[in-house]
Amino acid sequence: MRWKAKDAVAVVTGASSGIGRCLCKLLIDRGARVVGVARRSDRLRELEQSDLRGHFVAVVGDITDKSIRDQVARVATDLGRGQLDLLVNNAGIGAIGPFADASPERLRQVMEVNFFAPAELTRILIPRLRQGRAPVICNISSVLGHRAVPNKSEYCASKFALHGWSDSLRAELAADGIQVTLVSPSTTRSEFFDSLVETDSGQTSKSIGSWPPERVARTTLASIEARRSEVICSLGGKALVYADRASPPLMNAILSRRSIGS
Numbered sequence: 001m002r003w004k005a006k007d008a009v010a011v012v013t014g015a016s017s018g019i020g021r022c023l024c025k026l027l028i029d030r031g032a033r034v035v036g037v038a039r040r041s042d043r044l045r046e047l048e049q050s051d052l053r054g055h056f057v058a059v060v061g062d063i064t065d066k067s068i069r070d071q072v073a074r075v076a077t078d079l080g081r082g083q084l085d086l087l088v089n090n091a092g093i094g095a096i097g098p099f100a101d102a103s104p105e106r107l108r109q110v111m112e113v114n115f116f117a118p119a120e121l122t123r124i125l126i127p128r129l130r131q132g133r134a135p136v137i138c139n140i141s142s143v144l145g146h147r148a149v150p151n152k153s154e155y156c157a158s159k160f161a162l163h164g165w166s167d168s169l170r171a172e173l174a175a176d177g178i179q180v181t182l183v184s185p186s187t188t189r190s191e192f193f194d195s196l197v198e199t200d201s202g203q204t205s206k207s208i209g210s211w212p213p214e215r216v217a218r219t220t221l222a223s224i225e226a227r228r229s230e231v232i233c234s235l236g237g238k239a240l241v242y243a244d245r246a247s248p249p250l251m252n253a254i255l256s257r258r259s260i261g262s
């Protein structure tokens with residue numbers, strides 16, 4: 001059975017910019033009602049005002065805060081009368097730079113936002129998803145959750161955790177008819193690199209090709225509708241992941257050399 005946006009109830013975290021914002025717009029255009037979560041209230045209000053059907057409900061706050069996650073659950077329950085059809089765990093942050101030079105707080109913050117918050121939000125929403133129509137939990141990971149690279153150790157660790165947890169959850173929830181879709185974008189031209197945690201402005205991210213957030217959101221929605229288990233976005237992303245699967249030692253050697261050189 002395909003997942004259908006029309007009359008569906010969805011929760012999307014990280015709705016104020018980039019991939020999450022584009023995905024909210026697509027879902028609303030196709031007839032879904034969406035609870036969008038993020039900290040920047042002005043951005044969420046803009047979305048609310050541009051949605052003339054009143055299909056977007058904002059929850060303003062930090063997703064690492066339990067009381068905000070509880071509020072999301074209450075708002076989603078009211079909107080869907082207990083039924084939830086889609087949860088998109090999209091909110092995420094990054095950091096660039098050597099692990100040895102970083103503070104313990106950098107690791108903790110990245111793990112809190114990218115892993116513990118989505119895991120705990122999912123835990124409280126599973127009972128509502130069990131009441132949903134062809135329900136899907138969609139976790140926005142990264143190609144760096146398949147192949148780790150130097151100078152992004154905290155981010156890679158958080159996305160590997162999200163990947164492993166998603167695979168485990170998919171098997172656990174199959175009997176309930178809940179699909180877990182893991183979407184792994186590569187570099188996306190969003191505001192992501194403007195809000196890196198504890199990162200010198202001189203630090204940059206190298207990538208082969210990049211996608212606009214609209215394209216990642218369209219690919220994400222298509223994967224949700226088809227109830228796919230996993231999708232890796234972009235040719236560059238696929239090249240990185242499949243080269244690593246073919247020869248991890250070769251990839252280790254290439255990346256170590258790049259790390260020494262940079």
Ligand SMILES: NC(=O)c1ccc[n+]([C@@H]2O[C@H](COP(=O)([O-])OP(=O)(O)OC[C@H]3O[C@@H](n4cnc5c(N)ncnc54)[C@H](OP(=O)(O)O)[C@@H]3O)[C@@H](O)[C@H]2O)c1
Nearest residue numbers: 014016017018019039040062063091092187188190191192
């Ligand atoms: N951009 C890339 O190159 C890239 C590549 C692969 C994967 N991804 C993944 O794609 C996802 C979306 O990123 P993006 O590229 O669209 O970046 P983005 O434009 O920076 O969007 C990130 C979203 O997460 C929200 N967010 C961050 N921390 C939060 C918190 N503590 N509580 C609530 N919301 C929070 C932000 O909203 P507020 O600031 O308003 O809270 C924003 O809406 C992330 O999981 C990221 O890891 C991105």
